[in-house]
């Protein structure tokens with residue numbers, strides 16, 4: 488949408504007060520604080536926090552939260568000696584940011600890793616791949632491809648491609664993500680949450696795992712073979728698309744730990760396994776359908792997702808079934824509808 492993807496032009500080094508611009512994520516109680524890798528991905532897999540309007544059926548939620556916490560922690564546990572300052576995770580507050588000015592705070596020559604004081608790059612987690620993009624030094628316009636991004640503890644490392652010498656600590660850079668790819672991932676991530684919401688609301692089925700790429704995603708959930716019929720799959724697809732077309736707002740919030748613990752739907756899931764040190768919990772809610780503790784990036788409204796298509800199904804066990812999905816772009820669909828389908 489037009490108002491998404493604005494360039495962040497806050498000068499570096501960051502002004503802590505300026506970073507706390509009011510927003511839906513701002514609880515007014517201490518603002519945002521980067522914490523460890525747990526909230527950087529979908530906290531416990533896609534389905535921690537199932538939600539929502541489903542009542543009376545909630546105590547059977549078993550979203551593998553503990554296992555996911557463990558894997559997420561291990562995933563981010565790359566030791567570094569210099570221990571740079573925690574990275575301000577701009578994407579957590581505004582998934583529409585495509586670029587930001589930042590200051591280099593650490594450089595790891597061995598891995599060609601560069602840490603910034605703030606970043607719009609999603610480092611991966613919760614089934615959503617890391618962003619890629621470009622980093623340009625302000626003083627001389629020199630540019631490096633950002634080939635990969637990872638999070639170690641509270642620090643996001645941007646791994647630069649090529650063989651040129653790296654920027655230096657203190658350099659001001661403009662870091663820009665591959666927005667076309669990221670936006671596809673945002674649409675896909677929201678699509679999976681809508682799917683999660685529908686299979687739980689209508690069938691009481693819990694998600695056991697999943698993964699996504701820009702073009703395709705899969706989601707595994709608990710359902711008996713006898714129930715996993717082609718008719719049921721078609722029904723899930725139809726109902727998920729009804730929810731997407733309904734234009735539901737997707738709302739991101741950062742809640743103080745104590746406040747998050749008061750939300751019955753989150754308590755019932757694995758939020759109580761949050762490590763002690765985590766002061767805030769990020770939640771992603773598709774209003775009226777789904778609420779999860781989640782660190783990923785999402786579109787602002789389900790209409791942006793487009794249409795979901797189930798392109799494959801698989802039985803992964805007696806009570807574990809897989810759906811593979813792709814998305815049709817809403818803009819492309821509109822073009823097709825107008826008789827001007829551009830294809831490819």
Ligand SMILES: [Zn+2]
Nearest residue numbers: 529533781783
């Ligand atoms: Zn998620």
